[in-house]
Amino acid sequence: MDTFLQAYFQEKSSLGFNFDNSLRNEKLIKDGIKELPVVKTGTTIVGVVCKECVVLGADTRATNGPIVADKDCDKIHRLADNIYAAGAGTAADLDHVTSMIEGKLELLRLQMNRQPRVSNAVSMLSRHLYPYQGYIGAHLIVAGSDITGNYIYQVSNYGSIMQHPYVSMGSGSLSATTVLESGYRDGLSQDEGTELVASAIRAGIYNDLYSGSNVNILIITSKNVHHFRYFDTTAATRLYRQPKLTVFPKGTTPQIMEKIEELKVSLIENTTVQDISDVVMA
Template identity: 25%
Template structure:
């Protein structure tokens, strides 16, 4: 059975990143879309933003199937709006993350020829402060106290393991994120085409960096 599945399960890649700092959270993602052939080689399929908002207090990074990710985000947005209208209260980041993990748990277990695969880093702020969660494709949810990388972590975790420190500042976290993208795109063909970096503090979500790669053909001299 495993051998048969290997013919159809295609591994591509991406890089999404969350870093917990002493004064906030850094959330980042690259912009390259990719797919793969049966031999596991990734091909570029275009560019896409991989950071989306749930509401004004919460954003998520996406990895996995593009349609699966978008569908899960739409469901969470709708459910959160309904919940807040009924309860007349603002949802916490933990509640949003728990809802996302429940959706992933159900989706991947639905009988289907093509299983739903999506992976999210969820970050935001509420009355309790800012927080970061990891919702994996099987529905497992964990709160991140340090850092997490998804998609192509093997090329990234080494740098994080060495350079992350508990008292890291947002400014240092932003520079660390840039370093990770620069390093990983040279080793992972499915990571690249620029990246977006956001910061989450006690009462604000802000995009602090957006870099794009533009191809240009030139005659050789």
């Protein structure tokens, strides 16, 4: 075979999946180096397509393993004036990925002199996440309204895309999905969709330890966007509070009788005398 062709095929074969890191990790484990622990992340995010709008919802609890790191974390990120994304996963990854896509969509808007479409944002996210094979902790529900209609897309951290009329993601998604499946129907009004999303988020908060605090709601229509912080704060209300120390004033308890007895104490002192003759000097 020609030398040029050999070099070409060798270069093409190196563009596929590379498992060198897997072999390296196995060797490191055999040498006694421990794997880094996986930190569990948790969230409940919900999206619903209504008749004239799209509704996004999210809780506000950010966790670091079993620790509540932030009670008021806004998980709804702006991508464009008409496109927003609710994120679950690693907070730092979500902030940086959505900020990057927001910049790309703004450049696209300036270049084409028109409003970007929801499919543009979804395609950019998929192309960015797929090469990392899930190592970017960004699970997103992309919602938006453009000239073609209202849309909800589910974008996994692996880069896969699915379009839904309603969807939930995060550790509280199972509880939220039960509410969505029982309450969703075609042609929901804005108020009905908002209440359905809020109920689904509340279900995730009440049944998932990694979701909590408040409910945030965002409504996207063809004309404007309404972002409701603290739409519902009842889930963050403490049901039990430690009672205050009760101080009883003097005389609260009645004195029935009083008896004073004299206490006699006998003190006996013992004196020990050591015989010097028994002490041996070394």
